[in-house]
Amino acid sequence: MCGERRLGTARAAVLVAMALVPVSLTGCGRLDQDAVSTDLKTLQSSTAEGMLVAGQAARSRAPADFIEIRTAELSKQSKNMANALAETPTEHGFQDAANRGNEIGNRASELLDALHSDPGNSNLATNVTHELRALHEEAGAVESSL
Amino acid sequence: MKKVLQIALGVVAALGGFVDIGELVFNSQAGAEFGYQLLWTVPIGVVGIATYAEMCGRVATITKRPVFDVVRQRLGFGPGLVTLIASEAINILTVAAEVGGIALILQLYFADIPFRVLLLIGAAAIVFLVWILPYDGIERIFGYGGLCLAVYIVAAVHLHPDWGDVASGFIPHWQTGENTLIYWYFAVGVIASAMVPYEVYFYSSGAVEEGWDESEGDLAVNRMNALFGFALGGVFSVALIVVAAILFHPLQISPEFLGTTALGAQITFGETGLLLAFLGMMFAVGGAAIEGSFAGAYAFAQFLGWEWGKSKKARKTKKAPAFTSAWMFLFVLAFIIDFTGANPVLITEYSVVLAVVALPLTYLPVLLIARDERYMGEHVNGRLADTLGVFYLVLLTVVSLVALPLLFATNHGSG
Numbered sequence: 095m096c097g098e099r100r101l102g103t104a105r106a107a108v109l110v111a112m113a114l115v116p117v118s119l120t121g122c123g124r125l126d127q128d129a130v131s132t133d134l135k136t137l138q139s140s141t142a143e144g145m146l147v148a149g150q151a152a153r154s155r156a157p158a159d160f161i162e163i164r165t166a167e168l169s170k171q172s173k174n175m176a177n178a179l180a181e182t183p184t185e186h187g188f189q190d191a192a193n194r195g196n197e198i199g200n201r202a203s204e205l206l207d208a209l210h211s212d213p214g215n216s217n218l219a220t221n222v223t224h225e226l227r228a229l230h231e232e233a234g235a236v237e238s239s240l
Numbered sequence: 241m242k243k244v245l246q247i248a249l250g251v252v253a254a255l256g257g258f259v260d261i262g263e264l265v266f267n268s269q270a271g272a273e274f275g276y277q278l279l280w281t282v283p284i285g286v287v288g289i290a291t292y293a294e295m296c297g298r299v300a301t302i303t304k305r306p307v308f309d310v311v312r313q314r315l316g317f318g319p320g321l322v323t324l325i326a327s328e329a330i331n332i333l334t335v336a337a338e339v340g341g342i343a344l345i346l347q348l349y350f351a352d353i354p355f356r357v358l359l360l361i362g363a364a365a366i367v368f369l370v371w372i373l374p375y376d377g378i379e380r381i382f383g384y385g386g387l388c389l390a391v392y393i394v395a396a397v398h399l400h401p402d403w404g405d406v407a408s409g410f411i412p413h414w415q416t417g418e419n420t421l422i423y424w425y426f427a428v429g430v431i432a433s434a435m436v437p438y439e440v441y442f443y444s445s446g447a448v449e450e451g452w453d454e455s456e457g458d459l460a461v462n463r464m465n466a467l468f469g470f471a472l473g474g475v476f477s478v479a480l481i482v483v484a485a486i487l488f489h490p491l492q493i494s495p496e497f498l499g500t501t502a503l504g505a506q507i508t509f510g511e512t513g514l515l516l517a518f519l520g521m522m523f524a525v526g527g528a529a530i531e532g533s534f535a536g537a538y539a540f541a542q543f544l545g546w547e548w549g550k551s552k553k554a555r556k557t558k559k560a561p562a563f564t565s566a567w568m569f570l571f572v573l574a575f576i577i578d579f580t581g582a583n584p585v586l587i588t589e590y591s592v593v594l595a596v597v598a599l600p601l602t603y604l605p606v607l608l609i610a611r612d613e614r615y616m617g618e619h620v621n622g623r624l625a626d627t628l629g630v631f632y633l634v635l636l637t638v639v640s641l642v643a644l645p646l647l648f649a650t651n652h653g654s655g
Contacts, residue, residue: 142491
């Protein structure tokens with residue numbers, strides 16, 4: 095009696111596992127809408143904050159060390175998001191947004207790295223401010239289109 | 241006059257104890273994500289911590305017993321041990337978050353020095369200060385230094401918020417829509433960061449260390465410290481939320497670095513603002529690191545019956561070697577955690593949310609003793625303290641049940 099019950103439990107477990115295989119395969123290793131959206135929102139955040147930091151650098155209102163560390167952290171965050179959007183394929187319909195997010199993240203990272211290397215250059219900081227603003231708006235538009 | 245000075249010092253100490261890396265992180269994030277909508281959670285946390293700090297101080301003054309003594313006595317050895325283990329785990333995470341926070345703050349002005357070197361410098365400086373300073377010196381230096389964070393109060397006013405919108409943020413409301421879980425995660429975070437258990441361990445042990453006595457009017461001092469100190473701390477929290485709501489919310493910035501919080505003061509007042517924010521954060525976070533490590537050492541000592549203390553008497557007689565070893569051990573553990581490369585901001589979020597789980601176990605025995613006439617005599621809880629105590633215990637129990645699911649469901653607030 096007890097053995098039959100154990101056998102029944104094992105069969106049920108195998109059936110559940112078999113049912114879960116196709117379910118897991120359909121989304122396995124792919125970015126869904128939420129994941130792409132979250133990464134794009136993080137890019138919106140890092141480009142916006144980068145824009146504020148660059149704005150302060152452009153007006154020489156912050157010490158170089160502060161600009162250096164903030165641009166380094168934000169550059170890394172943008173790069174991480176760019177990589178996350180590029181490394182994993184998306185579910186159907188979100189690949190274009192992910193590709194664009196990847197480009198935005200890489201460009202933002204480049205801009206922030208440039209300012210990190212030359213935090214006292216107010217002309218560079220002004221240009222970085224403008225470009226990061228455009229990237230911020232674009233990241234928002236791509237995220238809204240999902 | 242002496243009493244007024246004592247109250248003023250106590251208020252500053254309570255204020256310094258209230259604002260730590262948890263407040264700096266959660267309040268900025270709450271303001272940036274939801275504007276003024278989560279302001280209502282600040283008074284809930286402030287009234288809760290003031291209620292239980294007053295109770296702990298009163299129990300310590302009347303019975304001469306600090307919190308963990310009470311925990312062991314009322315809960316018994318087994319449940320007391322569970323509380324001790326949970327509290328120590330949280331204390332280690334808290335100290336790790338604060339010590340890592342010190343290094344992150346130092347980075348704002350010393351970007352070229354590697355993070356791990358700043359970590360070593362910060363931890364060594366704190367241990368050195370604790371070693372050489374007396375108890376009241378630690379309280380005063382870090383309490384007064386933390387007042388530099390008033391730059392956020394001035395910034396909040398200077399940024400001209402719509403005061404009608406600010407006022408409406410204090411009305412609790414139910415959030416619906418796609419961000420519901422994140423909203424409640426931050427609501428829990430703001431309340432929990434105000435009520436973290438180390439604050440009451442430190443507060444009540446301090447009352448015993450300073451020899452508070454009913455006959456010398458120390459019950460009034462206790463009431464004033466708890467009420468005004470934590471209320472002022474609440475004003476700091478509100479200011480952090482308002483500044484983040486004005487500067488970061490419209491741009492959809494999600495603060496994930498302490499530097500973002502500093503940016504709020506920097507944008508408003510330039511280099512002066514940044515310097516004040518830097519100093520205020522340094523003292524507030526440094527003070528919290530000391531309080532967290534002491535709270536852990538107090539808990540061990542009081543539960544295990546060791547000699548404990550940092551007062552002049554304890555230092556002169558050198559009778560608390562195990563206590564001293566315990567707080568140093570906590571610093572070393574915290575340093576090792578940070579040295580592995582763990583993100584202090586992430587540690588903060590985990591430590592605050594995990595602390596919620598231990599809160600009912602910490603506050604239940606305090607409430608039981610404070611309302612027990614056999615211990616407290618005529619100083620037993622009045623109707624207001626009792627009602628608030630029971631209300632917060634129920635609230636914290638509910639919050640402790642949802643805290644961890646919210647942490648994981650929202651990916652610690654990232655969505």
